[in-house]
Amino acid sequence: xxxxxxxxxxxxxxxxxxxxxxxxxxxxxxxxxxxxxxxxxxxxxxxxxxxxxxxxxxxxxxxxxxxxxxxxxxxxxxxxxxxxxxxxxxxxxxxxxxxxxxxxxxxxxxxxxxxxxxxxxxxxxxxxxxxxxxxxxxxxxxxxxxxxxxxxxxxxxxxxxxxxxxxxxxxxxxxxxxxxxxxxxxxxxxxxxxxxxxxxxxxxxxxxxxxxxxxxxxxxxxxxxxxxxxxxxxxxxxxxxxxxxxxxxxxxxxxxxxxxxxxxxxxxxxxxxxxxxxxxxxxxxxxxxxxxxxxxxxxxxxxxxxx
Amino acid sequence: xxxxxxxxxxxxxxxxxxxxxxxxxxxxxxxxxxxxxxxxxxxxxxxxxxxxxxxxxxxxxxxxxxxxxxxxxxxxxxxxxxxxxxxxxxxxxxxxxxxxxxxxxxxxxxxxxxxxxxxxxxxxxxxxxxxxxxxxxxxxxxxxxxxxxxxxxxxxxxxxxxxxxxxxxxxxxxxxxxxxxxxxxxxxxxxxxxxxxxxxxxxxxxxxxxxxxxxxxxxxxxxxxxxxxxxxxxxxxxxxxxxxxxxxxxxxxxxxxxxxxxxxxxxxxxxxxxxxxxxxxxxxxxxxxxxxxxxxxxxx
Numbered sequence: 001x002x003x004x005x006x007x008x009x010x011x012x013x014x015x016x017x018x019x020x021x022x023x024x025x026x027x028x029x030x031x032x033x034x035x036x037x038x039x040x041x042x043x044x045x046x047x048x049x050x051x052x053x054x055x056x057x058x059x060x061x062x063x064x065x066x067x068x069x070x071x072x073x074x075x076x077x078x079x080x081x082x083x084x085x086x087x088x089x090x091x092x093x094x095x096x097x098x099x100x101x102x103x104x105x106x107x108x109x110x111x112x113x114x115x116x117x118x119x120x121x122x123x124x125x126x127x128x129x130x131x132x133x134x135x136x137x138x139x140x141x142x143x144x145x146x147x148x149x150x151x152x153x154x155x156x157x158x159x160x161x162x163x164x165x166x167x168x169x170x171x172x173x174x175x176x177x178x179x180x181x182x183x184x185x186x187x188x189x190x191x192x193x194x195x196x197x198x199x200x201x202x203x204x205x206x207x208x209x210x211x212x213x214x215x216x217x218x219x220x221x222x223x224x225x226x227x228x229x230x231x232x233x234x235x236x237x238x239x240x241x242x243x244x245x246x247x248x249x250x251x252x253x254x255x256x257x258x259x260x261x262x263x264x265x266x267x268x269x270x271x272x273x274x275x276x277x278x279x280x281x282x283x284x285x286x287x288x289x290x291x292x293x294x295x296x297x298x299x300x301x302x303x304x305x306x307x
Numbered sequence: 308x309x310x311x312x313x314x315x316x317x318x319x320x321x322x323x324x325x326x327x328x329x330x331x332x333x334x335x336x337x338x339x340x341x342x343x344x345x346x347x348x349x350x351x352x353x354x355x356x357x358x359x360x361x362x363x364x365x366x367x368x369x370x371x372x373x374x375x376x377x378x379x380x381x382x383x384x385x386x387x388x389x390x391x392x393x394x395x396x397x398x399x400x401x402x403x404x405x406x407x408x409x410x411x412x413x414x415x416x417x418x419x420x421x422x423x424x425x426x427x428x429x430x431x432x433x434x435x436x437x438x439x440x441x442x443x444x445x446x447x448x449x450x451x452x453x454x455x456x457x458x459x460x461x462x463x464x465x466x467x468x469x470x471x472x473x474x475x476x477x478x479x480x481x482x483x484x485x486x487x488x489x490x491x492x493x494x495x496x497x498x499x500x501x502x503x504x505x506x507x508x509x510x511x512x513x514x515x516x517x518x519x520x521x522x523x524x525x526x527x528x529x530x531x532x533x534x535x536x537x538x539x540x541x542x543x544x545x546x547x548x549x550x551x552x553x554x555x556x557x558x559x560x561x562x563x564x565x566x567x568x569x570x571x572x573x574x575x576x577x578x579x580x581x582x583x584x585x586x587x588x589x590x591x592x593x594x595x596x597x598x599x600x601x602x603x604x605x606x607x
Binding site for chain 2: 015018019026027029030031139140142143144145146147148151152154155159238241242244245246248249252263264266267268272275279282283286287290
């Protein structure tokens with residue numbers, strides 16, 4: 001198990017290194033001179049200002065040195081300064097991170113809290129009208145654009161019924177964005193749980209447990225749920241990454257003050273250091289998530305760490 | 308497992324003629340409610356999109372075609388927007404754009420993904436390992452995020468959004484292709500082709516790739532809906548189509564400002580995205596069930 005964890009940590013580190021390289025090179029995708037593009041927000045910059053900015057970003061170095069320059073600063077926790085507002089990028093990002101985490105977590109609670117039971121019941125009553133209805137609902141959940149769903153919820157609950165606020169920072173302003181985010185991923189979790197459960201229900205040990213005369217609830221709880229959980233844990237981990245991605249869009253519908261809203265503002269201001277920092281932070285979170293997930297996975301199913 | 312999906316898959320001992328086999332296949336396709344319903348809706352969207360210039364009552368960009376922000380009425384079935392443009396016409400032309408975006412994005416993702424997946428599976432060794440590691444790495448990132456990152460640096464425009472959405476889907480296609488080609492590569496016919504002197508490219512293109520086609524129909528159909536959703540999201544965020552394009556995501560984004568005065572501006576384009584995306588998802592699910600009854604999900 002220890003060896004498995006160490007090996008997994010090593011690959012995670014390599015992944016992060018590759019991500020830093022890609023993020024550093026992103027700046028060369030910009031059509032034209034990145035420094036001119038960045039300074040375009042100011043009134044006409046002088047050649048000296050342009051040169052100073054180029055030097056600060058390390059863009060006056062040869063390409064292969066740029067990466068070392070970038071990494072050197074990164075290892076000191078320096079992600080550069082935001083062009084707009086000139087605050088350190090890391091601080092700006094960390095200020096917003098808790099908001100995005102809170103939203104994604106609330107979305108996850110809704111997605112798992114509803115998706116798991118729905119998928120379970122659909123599998124348990126496979127082929128019934130309930131199953132068909134739940135699965136139709138699940139396809140609808142995957143197909144609905146989350147930004148539109150958010151707008152529809154605002155239209156219904158804020159503008160028409162006046163029950164919930166459109167935007168804000170307190171807990172009840174989090175309900176609509178969390179539901180918006182949760183519904184899409186609830187559909188995915190319900191579908192996956194259903195297939196996992198159907199597979200488990202067909203296993204011999206379930207038939208054996210039933211043949212022994214165990215009460216149905218015990219068969220479900222003790223025998224069916226644990227093997228199905230392995231598949232479900234994987235899904236939940238993947239879904240959390242996607243929830244964070246979905247949050248980027250949903251935050252902009254509800255003016256939720258998280259990373260996603262910051263990212264869109266940064267893109268509009270061509271604040272490239274901030275965008276780079278945003279992508280790198282996301283990559284780090286997703287890599288850490290996937291490591292934790294693999295460890296949870298190996299813990300649930302000891303066969304994994306052996307192979 | 309569950310009951311067999313099609314009686315055709317359990318063919319009788321008598322060897323059926325080609326015509327009968329084809330008839331049976333068509334019947335089993337028609338019996339799949341998902342394929343029929345999804346397919347019919349897709350067909351309607353395609354026909355509306357193709358006929359948009361002939362059936363749209365107004366030009367999509369005609370300012371002042373009606374009174375500003377008038378609700379649905381006899382002259383403007385879906386109402387008008389803040390410039391008095393006819394929404395029905397804009398949605399019809401938006402359908403063309405949506406299909407175009409989907410085709411281009413899927414085309415980019417599919418071409419690159421299939422090439423990478425096939426080469427990785429066929430070559431194996433360190434090259435295959437390296438390619439698939441890179442693909443797995445990209446696969447862990449939400450595709451919206453990859454697309455967002457690319458558009459941020461390429462600059463916001465519809466073309467860049469399509470490219471970014473296409474690139475963000477490469478891992479998805481590469482993984483499916485990799486799986487199929489890896490399984491096929493073990494089979495004797497590949498050895499046979501190599502023995503009679505077929506080159507690597509020929510083996511991949513002529514012998515291995517045809518086997519990737521059936522699963523690709525499923526993947527491309529589901530990928531199409533994902534691409535349409537991502538591109539609409541980018542346009543909604545102001546990073547894709549730019550005004551005055553009649554793109555559905557963009558229409559929603561401008562409609563937000565009139566949420567109390569003209570809610571139809573918000574309802575209609577979103578419904579168009581929803582119905583189109585759902586049709587492709589249902590269709591893709593149906594084809595998957597048909598090809599692989601074991602993974603049957605039963606959506607409709």
